[in-house]
Amino acid sequence: MTTSPPDQNLPKQANAADEGYQKDLSRRHVQMIAIGGAIGTGLFLGAGSRLQIAGPSLAITYAICGLCAFMILRAMGELVMYRPSSGSFVTYAREFLGEGAAYAAGWFFFLNWAMTGIVDITAIALYIHYWPIFGDIPQWLIALGALLVVGAVNLTGVRYFGEIEFWFSLVKVLTLLIFLGVGGYVLLSGTHVGPYAPGAHLITEFGGIFPHGVVASLMLIQGVVFAYAATELIGIAAGECENPRKVVPNAVNSVIWRIVVFYVGSVALLVCLMPWSAYHAGESPFVTFFHKLGLPAADSIMNFVVLTAALSSLNSGLYSTGRILRALALGGSAPQAMSKLNRNAVPYVGIGATLFIYLIGVLMNYLYPTQIFEIVLSISSLGILGTWATILLCQLRLHKAIRQGRIARTGFAMPGAPYTGWLTLAFLLLVLVMMAFDYPSGTITVGSIPILALVFYGGWMILKRNDKESDSED
Secondary structure (H helix, E strand, O other): OOOOOOOOOOOHHHHHOOOOOOOOEOHHHHHHHHHHHOOOHHHHOOHHHHHHHHHHHHHHHHHHHHHHHHHHHHHHHHHHHHOOOOOHHHHHHHHHOOHHHHHHHHHHHHHHHHHHHHHHHHHHHHHHHOOHHHOOOOHHHHHHHHHHHHHHHHHHOHHHHHHHHHHHHHHHHHHHHHHHHHHHHHHHHOOOEOOEOOOOHHHHHOOOOOOOOHHHHHHOHHHHHHHHOOOOHHHHHHHHEOOHHHHHHHHHHHHHHHHHHHHHHHHHHHHHHOOHHHOOOOOOHHHHHHHHOOOOOHHHHHHHHHHHHHHHHHHHHHHHHHHHHHHHHHOOOOOHHHHOOOOOOOOHHHHHHHHHHHHHHHHHHHHOOHHHHHHHHHHHHHHHHHHHHHHHHHHHHHHHHHHOOOOOOOOOOOOOOOHHHHHHHHHHHHHHHHHOOOOOHHHHHHHOHHHHHHHHHHHHHHHHHHHHHHHHHO
């Protein structure tokens, strides 16, 4: 195995993007960030409504989208093996695609996490209000308290971020393992779940794998694929990892098995324990199952799990946007103040900017109807697609440079490259097209692309003008 030596013949900004950071993330931190990023509230809460639409074929949909997510991770993994960087895809885009692409990729990513965080902070308050003991505490105070705690963790140091993210991810993993263990025992023992005898016969007796047709399952792809958002965070975390070239390949490869077991396996088990029609939108299918088994505390347990998932998302958003904004600033694609680190080697200005956006989001929650937040969350999907597309394009350029002999092999090549990269890009384009037919949120999201393009272009022109003025003053 040969690897290209790091930090040779790279732009000045590429090296600067990693200066000052502490390598305080351990192997277990990175592995849990990789696993936790692939497990979110989309599985715990969203699977109930999706089973109503797709039935047992939801497992196939999760598998297709999971394969896409895995290929994006493998593309990211090869880029990390080439050169680990906390600037991640922004740094890679700057090197392989140019500063304009780095600018677009970074701000697309910020758009995603800014919008997602607005929803997360509101969801945290709602989840805590579920328990009567907290009912008298104003919702805005709970949201603010959670924001201050997670913000303090991120500003204190990367090891504290890694530690809290480890435990958040562990809660999600253990919850799914408990379900798989209990559900597997019920299936093998033949224990009735309410009036139903478990088994594969529940699939055939209730309309088969595609009870509403193949088209219904295919249309669900444009929503399911975003359940895997945040898997790309491993690329950012690698820049502050003790030994990224040793840790990242194992962490990346383990994700595909987690997808198969946790997503595909959980859905397959759910539809063998009870008919797909027994699960409902608005209630976690895991809660439905445990209720039928007579576990009265199922609601509270699952509420705690989704609370940790929302806190994990908020924690990851603050961590990642701080690093990405700093990488943008070092290349002149964001205000220079965002390049500053505090004494704990944390990009505090970038994190502070994200915290400010989240505070505005909390205020918006009291000024506008809930529907606004559905649209806000939908718009964040453009940020995810933009980020993933950038990762794939950078890997394609890296692969070309390796094939031409300009860069040494990384030892962790993307399987089937370059064809798998182009196929995954085509899949993301298909998702975007399908979103246009999802009225109203998806249609509004796709329709907002020209507006976002104008905003991004305006920001780019302002930054470039400021750079010219600075150069002339010097």
